[in-house]
Amino acid sequence: MTPVKKSAxxxxxxxxxxxxxIHPAHWITSEINTQDPLQMQQLFNTIQTVNPTIIFLxxxxxxxxxxxxxxxxxxxxxxxxxxxxxFDIISGRFxxxxxxxxxxxxxxxxxxxxxxxxxxxxxxxxxx
Numbered sequence: 825m826t827p828v829k830k831s832a833x834x835x836x837x838x839x840x841x842x843x844x845x846i847h848p849a850h851w852i853t854s855e856i857n858t859q860d861p862l863q864m865q866q867l868f869n870t871i872q873t874v875n876p877t878i879i880f881l882x883x884x885x886x887x888x889x890x891x892x893x894x895x896x897x898x899x900x901x902x903x904x905x906x907x908x909x910x911f912d913i914i915s916g917r918f919x920x921x922x923x924x925x926x927x928x929x930x931x932x933x934x935x936x937x938x939x940x941x942x943x944x945x946x947x948x949x950x951x952x
Contacts, residue, residue, distance in 0.1 A: 858890055868898055878903045882911045884942075885950050909935070 856863050871879070879895065879902055881888045892904050912918045918938060921931040936943045 856891075858887070858894060864894070867895075871895070871899060871902070876902060878905060880905050880907045880911075882907045882909065884908075885946055 856867055858864065881891055881895075881904060883891055888906050888908070892906060895902065896904055909918060913920050918935075921934045925931050925934045932943075932947055936947065
């Protein structure tokens with residue numbers, strides 16, 4: 825049971841990941857509007873039904889931080905782990921940062937080249 829319909833963007837990494845791993849987890853789309861009480865209640869109901877020990881958040885900044893705070897407040901015994909773009913890289917949606925760029929500390933430059941409209945403002949405003 826998913827609280828909202830998965831988008832094509834949200835569905836693709838889930839499908840790719842599930843092909844590589846037998847049964848990874850319960851997927852929830854990132855298109856949940858944190859300001860919509862109905863969507864948030866559906867999310868809380870899903871979390872309560874699934875009863876996870878750990879939730880991995882891969883939502884991007886600042887939504888990942890907001891969702892972490894909201895979920896932790898409602899479910900203080902659940903471990904929340906922000907994984908950034910890890911699922912996108914594991915699923916093959918985005919390539920991993922080349923080792924030389926990681927070593928030089930310019931992975932942000934590589935990622936910015938893949939999604940400049942989304943990431944450049946985020947790096948400038950949030951420095952994450």
